[in-house]
Structures are given as structure tokens and as C-alpha cells.
Amino acid sequence: MTTPRLSTDGLTVRFRLRGAVVHAVTDLSLTVQPGELLAVVGESGCGKSVLAHTLLGLLPRNATVSGRAVLDGNTELLTGRVSGVRGRRVGLVPQSPATALNPVRTGRRLLEETLRAHGRPRSDADGIAAAVGFDPADLDRYPHELSGGMAQRLCTALALAPDPSLLIADEPTTGLDRPLVDHTLDLLRRRCDTGNTVILITHDLTAAQRVADRVAVMYASRIVEEQPADALFAAPAHPYTAGLLDALPDRAFRAVPGHPPMLTALPAGCAFAPRCTRATDACATMPDLSGTARCHHPLVEQEVAA
Ligand SMILES: Nc1ncnc2c1ncn2[C@@H]1O[C@H](COP(=O)(O)OP(=O)(O)OP(=O)(O)O)[C@@H](O)[C@H]1O
Numbered sequence: 001m002t003t004p005r006l007s008t009d010g011l012t013v014r015f016r017l018r019g020a021v022v023h024a025v026t027d028l029s030l031t032v033q034p035g036e037l038l039a040v041v042g043e044s045g046c047g048k049s050v051l052a053h054t055l056l057g058l059l060p061r062n063a064t065v066s067g068r069a070v071l072d073g074n075t076e077l078l079t080g081r082v083s084g085v086r087g088r089r090v091g092l093v094p095q096s097p098a099t100a101l102n103p104v105r106t107g108r109r110l111l112e113e114t115l116r117a118h119g120r121p122r123s124d125a126d127g128i129a130a131a132v133g134f135d136p137a138d139l140d141r142y143p144h145e146l147s148g149g150m151a152q153r154l155c156t157a158l159a160l161a162p163d164p165s166l167l168i169a170d171e172p173t174t175g176l177d178r179p180l181v182d183h184t185l186d187l188l189r190r191r192c193d194t195g196n197t198v199i200l201i202t203h204d205l206t207a208a209q210r211v212a213d214r215v216a217v218m219y220a221s222r223i224v225e226e227q228p229a230d231a232l233f234a235a236p237a238h239p240y241t242a243g244l245l246d247a248l249p250d251r252a253f254r255a256v257p258g259h260p261p262m263l264t265a266l267p268a269g270c271a272f273a274p275r276c277t278r279a280t281d282a283c284a285t286m287p288d289l290s291g292t293a294r295c296h297h298p299l300v301e302q303e304v305a306a
Pocket residue numbers: 015016017022024042043044045046047048049050051060062095263
């Protein structure tokens with residue numbers, strides 16, 4: 001049996017605010033193998049970026065974390081010393097490139113410094129930039145001289161420079177034109193085809209369908225469905241997943257009615273129930289994720305894990 005690239009068990013993140021607690025990630029258990037591309041999808045605010053920041057050890061002081069996250073079977077990401085892991089073994093393409101880039105360094109300097117810090121020759125900079133669709137001639141610009149899409153690609157280049165075996169890409173295609181979206185997605189796919197692992201965090205279900213091996217759907221801080229991508233797109237089990245798919249322009253093009261709940265006031269049972277046409281009294285208790293979907297009334301017969 002291969003050692004998972006990443007396994008999390010009961011991963012839970014809370015933020016303390018004055019008079020409230022934000023339930024940002026709850027009881028999240030997943031396993032991602034070498035060579036696998038896992039897409040994490042879900043509406044804005046469901047906890048996707050917090051999950052990424054937790055795995056990188058980048059949470060602010062008002063956060064408390066519990067559960068486990070283990071890299072390659074030998075490195076505890078939540079409790080161990082992660083300074084040599086971040087960037088080198090786990091890379092992050094951040095969601096907000098504008099704030100991630102040091103404004104007083106050119107793209108070339110940023111990229112060369114990253115390469116040098118990870119023992120790679122500075123001369124690799126042009127090749128890495130070109131690979132992400134960033135014209136090497138533009139590397140001599142400062143971040144404020146880059147468009148949003150260029151800054152996005154520079155961030156992808158910086159995350160790829162150490163050649164991390166696990167890359168977490170948080171909305172890496174925001175602000176890119178369709179050809180560059182496809183270029184970036186194909187680049188991520190190719191990394192997995194050579195044995196690396198990618199967790200792609202995205203709102204874009206079409207992107208997930210194009211490149212993901214498996215898809216995890218998050219709703220109100222929890223994974224509510226996880227399946228191989230083909231199965232999920234053909235026959236979603238959770239009504240929320242079905243709603244997300246119905247919102248696609250080439251499907252019903254109908255938004256999921258209602259709004260997600262506040263993460264400071266989650267119900268004891270299924271948080272999707274108030275928006276769900278299948279909800280019954282049973283949904284007042286939290287369903288297990290024993291099959292593919294955390295749902296009392298799934299749309300397809302569930303194969304319950306032994
Ligand atoms: N430092 C913090 N203090 C308090 N709450 C926070 C903090 N950081 C994030 N949150 C909250 O955690 C929740 C999850 O946020 P997160 O950024 O992970 O959402 P997301 O799914 O990535 O959304 P988007 O797709 O819009 O980026 C949100 O309710 C957010 O307001």
C-alpha cells in the first residue's frame with residue numbers, strides 16, 4: 001500500500017472573535033495520494049482557504065486547531081516543526097497574489113531568491129516563468145506593474161520553484177483568460193502525472209471536472225461529499241453538490257437557492273437543510289460521512305464503507 005501524500009484526521013479550526021467563535025473547518029478527514037489531483041470546491045466562505053492555511057501553518061493567533069495532518073506518513077503538519085516543510089515540500093499558490101508579493105522586489109529577484117533558497121540555480125527562473133505562461137521579459141517588473149493575471153502566474157511560478165511534492169493551489173486561475181486558465185490547469189495536471197500531488201481549491205467546477213481525480217465538496221466548514229470526479233459529475237449524491245452542478249451554465253444555470261449559514265451560528269444538524277428540498281426532521285441531527293455524502297437523504301444509493 002502506498003503511503004498517502006497527505007492524510008488529515010478530524011481537522012478542526014476555530015477562530016475566536018469577541019463574543020463569537022467562527023467554525024471555519026470542522027472534523028475534516030481526507031487522504032490524498034501521490035500522483036493525485038484533489039479539487040476542493042464550495043461556495044465562498046465555506047472554509048477552503050482556511051484549510052490551505054492550516055496545512056501551511058499560516059493561521060493567525062486567534063485560531064485554534066485540533067486533529068491531525070500528516071505529510072508522507074512521517075511529518076506532522078499541525079504540531080511538528082514545519083519551517084523546513086513549508087514551500088519546500090508543501091507549496092501554496094495563494095488566493096490573493098497582490099498581497100502575497102513583496103512590492104519592493106522585481107519578479108526576477110523574487111523568483112531567483114526562492115530558487116537559491118531551495119538549492120536551485122538562478123538560471124532556472126526564465127524556464128519556470130515560461131512554464132506558467134509568464135513572459136520572462138516581464139520578470140524585471142515590480143509587482144505593482146503587473147496585471148492581476150500576471151501576478152497570479154508569478155505566484156504560481158514562486159510556488160513551483162522549490163518543486164514541492166504537495167502543491168495547494170488556492171484559486172490559481174482567478175483573473176486569467178480562458179487559454180491561460182487551461183494552461184494553468186494542464187500544468188497542475190502534469191505535475192500529478194509525474195507523481196506529485198495537487199490540491200486545487202476552486203469555485204470553478206468546470207476546472208475541477210477538467211483535471212481532478214477526486215472532488216471534495218465543502219459546505220459550512222465540513223466536507224459534505226467526496227467522490228472520484230467522474231462519479232460526482234455524473235451522479236452527485238449530496239443535494240448541495242447537485243445544486244452546485246445545476247448552477248453551471250451548460251446545465252440548468254440555476255443558482256442554489258438561499259444562502260450559506262453564518263459560521264458563528266451553525267445548527268446541530270445538517271447545515272444545508274434550510275436550503276434543501278429533501279430535508280426532513282431527520283436532518284436536525286448531523287449525518288455521518290460514511291458513504292460518499294454527509295446526507296440523510298442522498299440522491300444516489302450510498303456504498304457505506306466497511
Ligand atoms: N482570521 C480570521 N478570523 C476570523 N474568521 C476568519 C479568519 N479567517 C477566516 N475567517 C472566516 O473563516 C471562514 C472561512 O473562510 P475561508 O477564507 O476559508 O473561505 P473560502 O471557502 O476560502 O471562501 P472564498 O472562496 O471566498 O475564499 C469565513 O467565515 C471567514 O470569515
